[in-house]
Amino acid sequence: MNQRKILIVDDELSVRKSLEEWFREDGFQVETAEDGEAALKKMLAGPYDIIIIDLKMPGMDGMTLQKRVREVDRDATIIILTAYASVETAVEALKQGAFDYLTKPVDPDDLSHVVQNALRQKELAEENLRLKEKVSELSLPTPIIGQSPKMQHVLDLLRTVAETDSTVVIRGESGTGKELIARAIHAQSRRRYFPIVAVNCGSIPETLLESELFGHEKGAFTGAQYRRKGKIELAHGGTLFLDEIGDISPKMQIDLLRVLETKRFTRLGGDQEVTSDFRLVCATNKDLEKLVEERAFREDLYYRINVFTIQLPPLRERAGDILPLARHFVQKYARAMAKPPMEFSPEAEAVMLAYRWPGNVRELENAVERAMVIGKGPTIQRSDLPLALDAESPDPKDLSLEALEKQHIERVLAQHNGNVTQSAQVLRIDRATLYHKIKRYGLRR
């Protein structure tokens, strides 16, 4: 195999030096450049397998450099380095075709994975094979997309709570992206130098969940051939994310409560006490208060975890985010399928806005992925989207004029994030009239 070539572009000497050493030890031929101009000059000497670009540089910034690099080498594999605060710009870079991004400080394991994935994808592309894996398996978590007022409120809460060390419960319907929020909390917390460990309590049978969480000693039960660390142990120093916490059994509730109180536990079949210092973030789509009332969820555990709540809105209540999300997923799958990015026909956009999305963002993502697989040509049509619109909302032809007007205003407001001036312009009525109608129909902005 030829020696792989990598170019590191960063204005900070210490970052260039560290990464240079890291990649040389990994067997790469490494070149570095301190700014965009120097990088472009180096590129003239020949192609690189991977180019790592720091987003924020004096002079030519990372985004501009990415564009210029593409002009020289259309197939360049670009990995963006960014501070967590600039993740939104990094997302923009992904849309422009960057392979992935890494937030500083980078976990060595993430760095090695992203680079290996990039090389793997390159090899596949070179063999002209179509990537069948989903990008979610190839890359880091999806960024949070949400310009709607409700999501902006969520993001504000998230920033506030991330810095504290308190337990957080994320609530919301399934498919609203609770894990994404949990990961964002971790990434912005002081524990970000340690791992986040996720467990889906609802998808694992109770007997397995116990050993999954607490680990086990060799011979603890039939089939336990090795000692295995539990997720609680692996989360030491970092964050433990328990998804579907409302689904755990009464026995597990007791065990978990004890760990939360003492931060100590023993592995299955073991007698040594293990300590773990972790922050707990959990999520549920269940009505915890009702479960407590029904005595299906322990009250003491409820109070222990219910310190800070983040409520995620269902997608239908943040309609302004539907099209940006849909376009984001198009970008994502275009990269995975090595297809050019597709666009939505106006009819396809309308149906996405009208649909109720009971499965929320996950359903939207699945619908887009499917449409991109079956869709022909550069445009995704209404017929490519398997949305049973008629069953979900009444057919316009059966609606009264008033109901239709109400529905239409609601939708336009949602598309403009509740902005009355913009919505009034689209509706071609004046603002006072729109205010009046909002009040009359009892609409919320």
Place this chain on the structure above:
Amino acid sequence: MGPPVFVAFLNGYTPPWADQVIERLAATLPYPIRRVDLRFDLRPYYAPERRQHHATLLLATLLRHLPEPGGKIVGITCEDLFIPVLTFVFGQSQLDGPAAVVSTYRLHNESYGLPADEELLRARTVKEVVHELGHAFGLVHCRDQRCVMRASTYVEEVDLKDAGFCDTCRTMIAARTA
């Protein structure tokens, strides 16, 4: 035999198994191994906001303390190390260069909330010291599952590999002494 490799447990850090590390190194590397005592002020390399020490700067200081030109030096510290862009490193070295440093901080079971296991810590330390010295002797990461030069980014990966070189890596090391 080539030029000597100096092993420095830094600032009086003397784990009970320090001598065993020296013995293992002598058995693994075709070079004379010498233990030296090195003390210097680590405070300039401390980043308080990260509660970690800067590995590259530490490496530069080690280089200035190399007792004999042509030799190699590896420092062993119990402090947590980082390089600017990464969250942490187990160790660092200069490829084909004279200096390397290894931190035992994240090799300790206690760093993961487990009871201390000195035997395991010794084994991990030996692997990381051999690994970083391998880089100092010009070796890059190896794909062999058991080879000590396999890249490991978390501690369980360190446990999976052996403390010695695979045939290819051993041959490359031997070729340098010839």
